[in-house]
Amino acid sequence: MGKLLHISASPRGEASESLRIARVFTETFQEAHPDDEVEHWDLWDGSLPDFAVGARAKMTVFGGDEPQGAEAEAWEAARRTFERFDSADRLLFSVPMWNASVPYVLKQFIDVVSQPGWIFTVDPATGYGPQLSGRGKRVAVVYTSAVWGPPLGPEFGSDFQSTFFGDWLRWTGLTDIQDIRFHPTLTGDRDEARREADARARDIAKVF
Template sequence: MARLLHISSSPRGGDSESLRIAEVFTSAYEETHPGDLVQHWDLWDGSLPDFAVGARAKMSVFGGHAPAGAEAEAWAAARRVFERFDSADRLLFSVPMWNAGIPYVLKQFIDVVSQPGWVFGVDPDTGYDHLLAGRRKRVAVVYTSAVWGPHLGPDFGSDFQSTYFTDWLRWTGLTDISDIRYHPTLTGDRDMARQAADAVARDVAKSF
């Protein structure tokens, strides 16, 4: 039995296009993978720890020391978040565009789980090791925006959303990535854009 984990970063509930498309994906996945487990992780639910002390613990680890006291507690809290993320065989992220980038809660998630020995190693001569590589994990990402669109010029913003997040995924070693996009723009046909995004979501889910 495989486990699909949907990690969502929109707080907008029923008004969220990224969550709506993710529901289309998970419904199609459940229909075509009846023995698999599908779970949802709302990053706004308070489960992400503050990482101020954790950042100090990270530097202790980099220095070859075991975190102690409050640092050890923060490191353990971060580890629990990483294990929840890492335990999934399939990952679905729903990512709305915020100010040309990603919601800050998703950046918090990235900063909590991206730790030495968990997500990456580093060698002074060869650079980073991508520790999630070669584990046959698959990733699907729902990218949505309201103003920016791939065919528009810079007056309508820039895409630091998918460029940043895809780069992070590949840096971890997760390279089997499928994108599902909804970018209707201010003057586009939203119904047509929804239908197109839903069709891609279903197609990806069926073979995921």
């Protein structure tokens, strides 16, 4: 039995387009894969640990030592977060655009789980080594925005949302990635954009 983990970066509930599209995806996935588990992880639910002490623990690990005391507790909390993320062989992210990039809670998630030996190794001669590659994990990402859209000029903003997040996924070794996009812009046909996004979500989910 496989597992789909939906990781949500939107706090807007029923008003969220990224969550609505993700719901279309997960419902279709469950219909097509009735024996697989589906888990939803709302990054705004308070489960992400603060990483101020964890950042010190990270550098302790980089130095070849074992975190102690408060650092050890912070490191263990980060490890539990990573293990929840790593428990699924199928990952769905719902990512709204905030100020041309991603919501800060998603960056917090990335900073917590991106640790040496878990997500990456680093070699002074060859650089970073991704740790999640070659494990058959697949990723789907729902990207949404209200103002920015691919056909528009820079006066309507820039896309550091998918460029940043896609780069992070590939850096970890997750390269089997499919995007589902909803960018109706301020003057576009929102209903048609929804239909197109929903259709793509269903098509991907059926064979995910």
